[in-house]
Amino acid sequence: MSTTALQTFIDPPRIRRQLAEGAKASAKDVAEVLDIAAEMKGLTPEQTAILLGNADPELWDETFRLAKQIKQEIYGRRIVLFAPLYVANYCQNDCLYCAFRCTNDDLQRHALSDEELAGEVRALESVGHKRLLMVYGEHPKYGIDYITHTIEKAYETKTADGKGEIRRININAAPMDVEDYKVLKRIGIGTYQVFQETYDPEVYAKVHPPRTRKADFPWRLYSLHRAQEALLDDVAIGALFGLAEWRFEVMGLLYHAIDMDEKFNVGPHTVSFPRLEPAHNTPFTTNSPNLVSDEDFKKLVAVIRLMIPYTGMILTAREKPELRREVLAMGCSQIDGGSRIGIGSYSGEEQGNIPDRQQFSIYDNRTLDDVIRDLAEMGYTPSFCTACYREERTGATFMGIAKHGEVGEICQMNAILTFSEFLVDYASDETKRVGFGLIKDEIADLDERRREMVEGALKKMTAGERDLYF
Numbered sequence: 001m002s003t004t005a006l007q008t009f010i011d012p013p014r015i016r017r018q019l020a021e022g023a024k025a026s027a028k029d030v031a032e033v034l035d036i037a038a039e040m041k042g043l044t045p046e047q048t049a050i051l052l053g054n055a056d057p058e059l060w061d062e063t064f065r066l067a068k069q070i071k072q073e074i075y076g077r078r079i080v081l082f083a084p085l086y087v088a089n090y091c092q093n094d095c096l097y098c099a100f101r102c103t104n105d106d107l108q109r110h111a112l113s114d115e116e117l118a119g120e121v122r123a124l125e126s127v128g129h130k131r132l133l134m135v136y137g138e139h140p141k142y143g144i145d146y147i148t149h150t151i152e153k154a155y156e157t158k159t160a161d162g163k164g165e166i167r168r169i170n171i172n173a174a175p176m177d178v179e180d181y182k183v184l185k186r187i188g189i190g191t192y193q194v195f196q197e198t199y200d201p202e203v204y205a206k207v208h209p210p211r212t213r214k215a216d217f218p219w220r221l222y223s224l225h226r227a228q229e230a231l232l233d234d235v236a237i238g239a240l241f242g243l244a245e246w247r248f249e250v251m252g253l254l255y256h257a258i259d260m261d262e263k264f265n266v267g268p269h270t271v272s273f274p275r276l277e278p279a280h281n282t283p284f285t286t287n288s289p290n291l292v293s294d295e296d297f298k299k300l301v302a303v304i305r306l307m308i309p310y311t312g313m314i315l316t317a318r319e320k321p322e323l324r325r326e327v328l329a330m331g332c333s334q335i336d337g338g339s340r341i342g343i344g345s346y347s348g349e350e351q352g353n354i355p356d357r358q359q360f361s362i363y364d365n366r367t368l369d370d371v372i373r374d375l376a377e378m379g380y381t382p383s384f385c386t387a388c389y390r391e392e393r394t395g396a397t398f399m400g401i402a403k404h405g406e407v408g409e410i411c412q413m414n415a416i417l418t419f420s421e422f423l424v425d426y427a428s429d430e431t432k433r434v435g436f437g438l439i440k441d442e443i444a445d446l447d448e449r450r451r452e453m454v455e456g457a458l459k460k461m462t463a464g465e466r467d468l469y470f
């Protein structure tokens, strides 16, 4: 029996049936599901399929409006910032959609040395980053020892002025066994990401050639279950939109979240929904029959917000700034800023995309300062907060806080503090002007007790203290 034929929580015939039923639903059915979604308790697969099957533009507008409202109620105006850091681009797999695939002979391969890694981290710290996503391909070079070594190295690396430091490292690395996850837990990582790429087992088998390690669909599908068994409880799911039909992938993400919630009493910490983008010498990225249009992209983001309202949503620099602005409002809580994804490119001279050193193209090449100013101008509070992870508010504890609406309170105060730290230490004059204006309004919106707490912390910051949080 092939591994993809094993029974998992992904049941393609059932998902297809639900989507077909959803497509037959009436406008009244869609409106009823939107009423249920407004209660912010999430949606069942059947309800989600009804939203996905909607063909009425006005009801889609209502879906977008509701996604914005839910985002605002749960996350407020806060947007968390991070930077991806590609550590190496060797890979033993042969995924059809990826420039890192082992058969791509036209890629410059490199793994950062300790010195180069420290250079990259210092370059990120010197513009104000505090949160990294370290990305590893799958290769015998990147065993658990290599991963832990590079994480420790990145945490150790500080700038000479003592202000630049990385306070949280999330990782995106190939599936591991429970023992390796225990090691990751011990060294202290933030969130652990494994994207299933596609939840459709047939498409999965087509884009991941047999005899590669990644061809094992269930091994990947249950990687985050194994991580939970090792008590690594902040885990992140994702699908690469453009491989299979987008509605199917949304259902796959929902079933993944439901299964984790049922088994571990906590769903995914975040969900990612990257779209397939052109990649060097990788024709599949532009030929796939399931590429997702901007319009459908907005729909899938809004439905994800409604179906799993308490899960963080990550919108990356794969998307153009204009689309990011629009989609951000529909429920996203985290974005990257100032991203460079060519190996060694943060400390290098080259700007923008470096196609033969990176996995795919990105379309938001603005600096971190520009992204932050843009967010502040739109009324969002950029946040570099790392408090929950360091205070052990992770997994089910974090979800409990989120579900009681306290994320908005604690996180908003910490967003103000970390944003202020960024403005004082790293921002351009124009960003300072916009940012401090926003902070003044944010403080005025707090109740008296919280205002005093934040103002007290800001006085300490003025006196030179850093890394203040609640």
Ligand code: SF4
Pocket: 091, 092, 093, 094, 095, 098, 099, 100, 101, 102, 136, 137, 138, 214
């Ligand atoms: S998608 Fe990941 S596993 Fe596949 S070839 Fe690229 S880096 Fe390797």
